[in-house]
Amino acid sequence: MDFILRKSLRALLTLCIVVTLTFVVLRTSGDPAIVILGTDATPEMIARFHADWGLDQPLPLQYVHYVGHIVTGDFGTSFLDGRPALTVVAERLPNTLRLAGLGFLLTLGLGIPAGVLAALNRGRLLDRLVVTGAVLGHSVPSFFLAILLILLLAVRWHLLPSGGANAPEAIIMPALTIAAGGMGSIARFTRAAMLDALRQPYVRGVLARGVSWPNAVRAHVMPNAAIPTLTMIGFLLGSLVAGAVITETVFAWPGIGRLIITSVARRDLAVVQCIVLLVATTMVLANLTVDLLYGWLDPRMRAPAQEDR
Amino acid sequence: MKRWPPIILLAFLWVALIVLTVAFSHVLAPHDYQAMDLRARLAPPALFGGTWKHPLGSDELGRDVFSRLLASIRVSVLVALAGTTIGATLGTTLGFLAAHFRGWLDDLVMMLVDAQAAIPFIIVALTVIGFFGNSLPLFVVVVGLYGWQTYARLARGMALSVNRRGYIAAVVAIGARPIRVYLRHVLPNIAGVLIVNATIGFPEVVLLETALSFLGLGIQPPLSSLGSMLSYGRSYLTNAWWIAVLPGVVLSLTTLAVSLIGDWVRDRLDPTLR
Numbered sequence: 001m002d003f004i005l006r007k008s009l010r011a012l013l014t015l016c017i018v019v020t021l022t023f024v025v026l027r028t029s030g031d032p033a034i035v036i037l038g039t040d041a042t043p044e045m046i047a048r049f050h051a052d053w054g055l056d057q058p059l060p061l062q063y064v065h066y067v068g069h070i071v072t073g074d075f076g077t078s079f080l081d082g083r084p085a086l087t088v089v090a091e092r093l094p095n096t097l098r099l100a101g102l103g104f105l106l107t108l109g110l111g112i113p114a115g116v117l118a119a120l121n122r123g124r125l126l127d128r129l130v131v132t133g134a135v136l137g138h139s140v141p142s143f144f145l146a147i148l149l150i151l152l153l154a155v156r157w158h159l160l161p162s163g164g165a166n167a168p169e170a171i172i173m174p175a176l177t178i179a180a181g182g183m184g185s186i187a188r189f190t191r192a193a194m195l196d197a198l199r200q201p202y203v204r205g206v207l208a209r210g211v212s213w214p215n216a217v218r219a220h221v222m223p224n225a226a227i228p229t230l231t232m233i234g235f236l237l238g239s240l241v242a243g244a245v246i247t248e249t250v251f252a253w254p255g256i257g258r259l260i261i262t263s264v265a266r267r268d269l270a271v272v273q274c275i276v277l278l279v280a281t282t283m284v285l286a287n288l289t290v291d292l293l294y295g296w297l298d299p300r301m302r303a304p305a306q307e308d309r
Numbered sequence: 310m311k312r313w314p315p316i317i318l319l320a321f322l323w324v325a326l327i328v329l330t331v332a333f334s335h336v337l338a339p340h341d342y343q344a345m346d347l348r349a350r351l352a353p354p355a356l357f358g359g360t361w362k363h364p365l366g367s368d369e370l371g372r373d374v375f376s377r378l379l380a381s382i383r384v385s386v387l388v389a390l391a392g393t394t395i396g397a398t399l400g401t402t403l404g405f406l407a408a409h410f411r412g413w414l415d416d417l418v419m420m421l422v423d424a425q426a427a428i429p430f431i432i433v434a435l436t437v438i439g440f441f442g443n444s445l446p447l448f449v450v451v452v453g454l455y456g457w458q459t460y461a462r463l464a465r466g467m468a469l470s471v472n473r474r475g476y477i478a479a480v481v482a483i484g485a486r487p488i489r490v491y492l493r494h495v496l497p498n499i500a501g502v503l504i505v506n507a508t509i510g511f512p513e514v515v516l517l518e519t520a521l522s523f524l525g526l527g528i529q530p531p532l533s534s535l536g537s538m539l540s541y542g543r544s545y546l547t548n549a550w551w552i553a554v555l556p557g558v559v560l561s562l563t564t565l566a567v568s569l570i571g572d573w574v575r576d577r578l579d580p581t582l583r
Contacts, residue, residue, distance in 0.1 A: 010423070017424040025440050139565035141516050143523045143536075144557035147543060151554070155546050238429040245431055246520055250543070260432075261524050264439035272439045280428050287427055 003295050011288040018280040022273060023066050027059075041079075070277065076270035080263075085270040089256055089278060095165060096255030099248070100240050102171060103178030107236060111183040112229070115190025119225075120217065122195065130187055137184025142243055146177045146250040163252035174251040178243040182236045189232045193225040200224070227298050234290035241279055317573050320566035327382060327563055334383045338376035339364070343531055346371035351549045366551045368542075378555055381533045385522075385560075388449055388534070389515040393507050395453025396514070400460025401503060405491050407461070408468035418465070422458040430455050431520065438526050448527055452518050456510045463506060467499040505578065509571035512564035519560055535560045 041049075050056050057065070069075075075085040118130035153173060154162035161170045197203070198221055206216045241257075248257035256275055263271040330337065340346075346367065354366040354374070365375040407418040425433075434451045441447055471477060472495070480494055521527035522536030530537070535556040542553025 013420065014424050014427050017420060018428065021424075022436070025436060135565065135568070139512070139568060140561045141519060141557070141564070143520060143539060144561060147539065147546065147553050147557060150543075151546050151550055242429045242431045245435070246524065249524055260435055261526070264435050264526060267439065267442075269439060272436060276432055276436050279432050283427050283429070 007291045011284045014284050075274035078271045080268045085274040089274050092256045092259050102175040106179035107182040111186035112190050115187040118191045119194030134184035134188045137180045143246050149173045174247045174253050177247045182239050190229050193228040197221045197224040234287050237286045320569045323566040331383050331386045334379040338379045340373040340376045342376040342380035354551050368552050381535045381538050385535045388518050391449050392452030392514045396457045397460050400457035401464040404461040404464025408465045425458040455517050471495050512567045
């Protein structure tokens with residue numbers, strides 16, 4: 001119970017830091033009224049905005065107001081669109097969830113088995129292929145991979161549409177691109193975790209007791225290798241978000257990744273701020289879930305961290 | 310001395326080639342990278358039916374792709390080097406401050422480290438560029454912020470353990486001030502680990518710079534980065550693949566070479582990882 005409380009408090013603290021930093025960035029980058037409303041806002045609009053967001057008050061009070069707005073889901077108005085920023089973002093969200101979800105499934109569905117097989121065949125051809133593939137997947141930047149895919153599958157062979165989200169098969173290339181980098185790291189990590197678990201004395205122990213090799217791997221090696229792999233999955237979510245930004249832009253996929261790029265380019269900052277806070281909240285919640293799962297899977301983790309104090 | 314694996318030799322060779330390019334790109338380039346030659350637009354590379362006037366072909370304005378490639382490598386590597394230096398300096402300084410003063414400052418630094426690690430950096434970079442607008446100095450600083458938390462964590466942890474050693478107590482006892490202790494005695498002892506961290510992080514810094522430039526939010530024309538070359542090459546994929554593919558290949562080989570070297574050095578320094 002103490003463990004859950006500690007981790008939740010930490011997550012809440014991280015979120016507070018993010019909100020505070022956004023506030024600092026917002027306040028230091030000029031008059032937020034102009035930033036949020038746009039340069040063509042009338043003086044009355046600016047005055048009303050100042051009163052609404054309490055900008056005529058001292059900084060600590062402003063901060064309280066700001067947090068109040070954020071907590072009630074008021075992120076300001078998109079000046080390109082005229083609608084609340086949250087509505088604009090929410091509209092694009094399902095597309096990103098669809099793409100990132102499929103990418104995530106591909107990453108885990110191909111990366112983990114590849115890592116497991118590589119570890120079980122250590123030093124053989126399969127292992128080398130997986131390791132080489134993983135290093136390549138890590139080195140080839142996603143935007144270049146996207147361009148290669150477009151060049152071959154769309155331009156040369158006309159198999160798939162080069163962008164957009166109109167045809168159902170249009171999701172294939174972006175999902176592959178988003179999955180590639182993470183697949184490499186998860187395969188490498190799973191391989192290392194499996195090798196580590198295989199080396200443990202208890203494996204020799206169960207084999208000596210007459211448990212068959214496949215059963216020993218399934219019931220003893222894999223569950224132990226799963227624990228470190230889980231942490232990696234938490235990190236993967238971060239790379240999925242970064243991947244979505246690039247992939248959606250290359251493939252003209254109408255999600256929030258592309259939205260943040262167009263919003264930054266046109267300085268539609270209410271939308272940028274909304275996406276940043278949304279991503280931060282998602283990431284913090286995801287990390288919290290991973291931490292809690294970790295504690296549930298591995299009781300040792302529930303003990304207070306032994307820091308180098 | 311163990312024999313070096315051939316792949317590592319190749320990686321070092323490639324890195325040497327890149328370093329030479331960065332140092333001598335002006336001398337090596339056959340044309341000015343901005344010079345237009347409108348009569349030779351979209352000329353293919355020499356080995357794909359073009360002429361040796363433009364060995365790697367030309368782009369939509371007839372600019373020489375080879376010369377642009379050299380100029381872009383230079384910009385991308387220099388920005389990434391500057392970024393890595395900023396990140397390492399900032400992170401190490403914060404790590405030392407946290408280790409020296411402990412207390413609330415330590416807590417604050419570690420909280421920032423956690424917050425930074427929780428959010429994908431590209432989002433932070435986009436926010437800063439979005440709110441403050443884009444300029445070359447700001448862009449270099451943004452690239453420099455990448456990965457500071459890894460140095461801070463390393464520097465803090467190692468300074469805490471080095472501080473307990475006898476020679477540190479000795480120099481403190483003969484009256485050395487903290488700055489001198491950290492710069493002359495602690496830093497040299499942990500520099501190796503920080504440098505390995507920088508080597509392993511370098512490809513990621515290059516990828517961050519090229520990704521932002523690719524998205525049109527990094528290096529702006531007339532300067533050219535590998536990322537911005539890829540970005541405009543994207544519009545000519547149907548009739549001039551070389552504009553996008555060549556910088557992509559250079560970029561992939563460079564990150565591959567540096568990360569192979571980084572992993573190899575780390576494994577050599579830490580035999581338990583084998």
